[in-house]
Amino acid sequence: MSNGPTIGQDVVMTDGGLPSDGAGKNLKRKFNSNNPPGKGPPPKKLDLKPPPPPPPPVSGVGVMDVGQGSCILAYDQAGNPLFYYDMGYPLVFYRSSAPPTLRRGLGNYLGPCLFQNPRIYLSHWDYDHYRLAYTAHLEAAHHGVDVVDLHWIFPVQNVGPVAGNFRALFTNAHPLVAATQDWVDGHGNIICTILQCVGGDINNSGLAMVIPTRLPSADLADHLLVFTGDASFGNVPLTAPMLTNTTGITAVHHGADTHGAAANLPNPPVPYNVTGRIAYSYGVNPVTNRHPYGHPRMAAILGYTLAGWTMRACTAESGFYANDGLRGNIRMALFIAFQCPPNSCAFQAFPPAKRLD
Amino acid sequence: MAGQAIPDSFMKAFASVSNQGDRFNVRISEDGWYYAFLSKLDPHYAGNDGKGEQDGLTVTFEIAPQAYMDNAVLRSDSPMRSYPRNMPASLLHFEKVLESDLRRLLKLTESDLLAEGEWYLVHLESPPAKGIDAVMVDPDLD
Numbered sequence: 001m002s003n004g005p006t007i008g009q010d011v012v013m014t015d016g017g018l019p020s021d022g023a024g025k026n027l028k029r030k031f032n033s034n035n036p037p038g039k040g041p042p043p044k045k046l047d048l049k050p051p052p053p054p055p056p057p058v059s060g061v062g063v064m065d066v067g068q069g070s071c072i073l074a075y076d077q078a079g080n081p082l083f084y085y086d087m088g089y090p091l092v093f094y095r096s097s098a099p100p101t102l103r104r105g106l107g108n109y110l111g112p113c114l115f116q117n118p119r120i121y122l123s124h125w126d127y128d129h130y131r132l133a134y135t136a137h138l139e140a141a142h143h144g145v146d147v148v149d150l151h152w153i154f155p156v157q158n159v160g161p162v163a164g165n166f167r168a169l170f171t172n173a174h175p176l177v178a179a180t181q182d183w184v185d186g187h188g189n190i191i192c193t194i195l196q197c198v199g200g201d202i203n204n205s206g207l208a209m210v211i212p213t214r215l216p217s218a219d220l221a222d223h224l225l226v227f228t229g230d231a232s233f234g235n236v237p238l239t240a241p242m243l244t245n246t247t248g249i250t251a252v253h254h255g256a257d258t259h260g261a262a263a264n265l266p267n268p269p270v271p272y273n274v275t276g277r278i279a280y281s282y283g284v285n286p287v288t289n290r291h292p293y294g295h296p297r298m299a300a301i302l303g304y305t306l307a308g309w310t311m312r313a314c315t316a317e318s319g320f321y322a323n324d325g326l327r328g329n330i331r332m333a334l335f336i337a338f339q340c341p342p343n344s345c346a347f348q349a350f351p352p353a354k355r356l357d
Numbered sequence: 358m359a360g361q362a363i364p365d366s367f368m369k370a371f372a373s374v375s376n377q378g379d380r381f382n383v384r385i386s387e388d389g390w391y392y393a394f395l396s397k398l399d400p401h402y403a404g405n406d407g408k409g410e411q412d413g414l415t416v417t418f419e420i421a422p423q424a425y426m427d428n429a430v431l432r433s434d435s436p437m438r439s440y441p442r443n444m445p446a447s448l449l450h451f452e453k454v455l456e457s458d459l460r461r462l463l464k465l466t467e468s469d470l471l472a473e474g475e476w477y478l479v480h481l482e483s484p485p486a487k488g489i490d491a492v493m494v495d496p497d498l499d
Contacts (some may be wrong), residue, residue: 091397091417092498093450104499127396127417127496138497158474160394160419161426161446162496168440201471255407258400293415294402301407318381 004303056212056222057191058082060333060357063250064112064347065315066090067097068283068292069128070254073113073347074192074211074226079339082191083119083183085209085227087112089131090283094292097283097316099327101346102132102141107143112167113338114150117189119183121194122154123229124206134166149333151192153181155206176207179237182198197228199235203253208236215247215277215333223247226266227331230256234264245269248275248332249309254282255296262303277356278309279330289323296320314352330354382429384445384495386422386481393449393474393479401453414456418449419440420493423478449479453489458489 055077069088076082090097095302101110106338111134123129133150152349159167167173176194181190193210211225216323228236230253238246243266268276268309301320304312318326328351335357338348393498402411425445451459456471463479465471481493 091450092448092494092496093452093492095499135499138499158394160396161392161421161444162396162419163449164440165442165444165446168442256399290405291407292404294407294409296407297402298407354467 006317008307019250028231049182051198052220053222054187054189055214057189058213058333059183059212060213060215060217060331061085061094061211061225062347062350063279063281063315063332064254065327065329065332066102066132066283067099067100068094068254068295069098069132070123070250070281071112071132072209072250073118073334075338077334077336079336081113081115081118081338081340083121084112085121085192086129086229087120087133088127088129089135090292091127091131092287094283095293096285096287098345102135104135110140111139113340115340115344117150119151119153121192121207121209122152123227123231124155124202125157125159125163125210126202129229130163130166134169135171152204153207155196157202157205186314189313192341195237196270197235198237199231199259201259203230204235204259206231210238210242211342213333214219215357216272217334223269225249228252230254231262232264233266234260238266247272249276249278251278251280251296251300251304253295254293255280255300256293257297257300257303262300262307263308265304265309268308274308274315275311276307276309277311277332278304278311279332279356280314280320282314282316284323284327287324291321311356313356315354318353326353328352328354330356332356368434373483382425382443382445383422384447386424388424389480389482390423391420391449391479391481392423392426393420393477395475395477396448398473400469411447413452413453414457414459416451416454418477418479419446419496420479445495446496449481449490449493452497454489454491462489 057076058074059077061072061074064073067087068090070086072085073090074082100106100108101107121347149169150173152170153176154173156175176196179196181194190212195208197204197206197208200207206229208231209227212222213225215223224242225248226242226246226252232252246266247268268274280296284291313330315330316327318324329347331350335355383387390450396419398413401413401415403412421444460471463477
């Protein structure tokens with residue numbers, strides 16, 4: 001073992017001198033930042049791979065548990081809310097299916113996430129697809145504060161006096177009059193694409209939503225989430241890439257089987273074993289276990305399953321008609337922490353079992 | 358620019374004219390007639406397992422008193438540029454109703470006349486009047 005000093009100890013230099021001529025020249029050659037070409041071995045060719053593509057603007061979405069209704073919130077790569085696709089709440093007759101944190105007057109109301117004023121796209125003018133925003137407005141008015149003047153994009157449809165009262169509240173609301181519209185970020189990346197549905201009734205003549213994101217989240221390739229609200233896929237003018245590159249959907253109309261709801265579905269891509277991810281958003285009365293409107297229908301579930309949409313989660317329970325109260329929000333795509341302040345909204349908790357990533 | 362305060366008597370006259378509309382601005386119709394917008398029309402199924410057969414319809418109308426709608430909305434010939442605020446709107450809900458009963462009551466002779474997005478005129482009375490049982494609620498209730 002050496003008796004010399006070690007790192008961290010005081011040392012004393014006791015001898016020295018120039019290196020041998022060969023060693024000195026060699027060192028100079030090796031430690032020169034401007035080695036002339038042709039001297040020394042040729043530089044190794046670097047095996048440069050192209051950098052991975054930048055992630056899409058949307059990291060993932062939450063299919064929120066609002067009871068018998070529909071509410072989807074998309075987040076950016078930092079976990080900030082970007083936009084809603086629907087902001088629904090149960091009709092008053094089915095409000096017991098809503099979680100307590102969304103029910104005004106129950107004492108633990110938190111309400112929807114309005115952090116950074118997310119934009120709202122409305123699929124169609126059905127109470128259970130827009131009412132949560134009105135509920136938030138009522139709660140704000142009750143406390144004497146101004147409601148955020150949310151930026152709405154909505155379909156042009158006939159509405160009744162209840163929806164008319166809601167519509168009259170918002171000044172920053174704009175109808176979609178084109179067949180399709182992209183929302184693009186400052187770098188030219190598509191945040192989402194809105195498609196005008198082509199059916200005849202209210203459910204099938206609204207707006208569908210297409211979101212580029214990474215699902216499966218471990219994959220570097222972008223795929224698409226396609227949400228249609230209550231519109232059957234046959235009434236959504238999906239392009240060929242949308243039909244072949246979609247890895248995540250929501251069950252049409254809360255799992256209904258009317259108007260061909262579970263037909264004309266996009267095909268989950270082959271590289272993923274033709275296995276797609278599907279979220280079912282519906283409500284259950286926690287006392288009677290009654291499913292409003294009989295959603296979801298077994299015939300529809302069979303249709304999705306046969307088409308390959310087999311990785312699934314339900315907002316209201318652990319499985320179809322389990323009636324076990326294991327409810328919660330469903331996270332699709334990347335699972336990251338949210339940036340909204342703690343306890344500022346009802347949407348911050350996602351049960352671990354409700355992940356479709 | 359010179360100005361002059363509006364005399365109180367004029368202000369009172371304007372307010373008086375304006376207030377004449379207040380009697381229409383209530384949810385309950387004096388004569389029981391309402392305009393009804395068919396907002397939701399869904400199948401009702403037997404059982405609670407997702408497999409039962411359809412045994413009726415679940416129907417929700419958005420309603421407002423006929424007198425209000427006639428005076429505040431329909432009387433003007435000009436197109437409505439924005440929705441009136443705070444319309445006296447309510448929800449009329451049938452948890453389960455037979456389609457044939459609803460058609461008969463609404464005097465609908467063609468099948469496609471019962472559809473979401475259509476307007477109807479309905480008359481409501483308190484029980485035990487003869488008709489189809491429903492429930493009428495304040496949509497802001499929670």
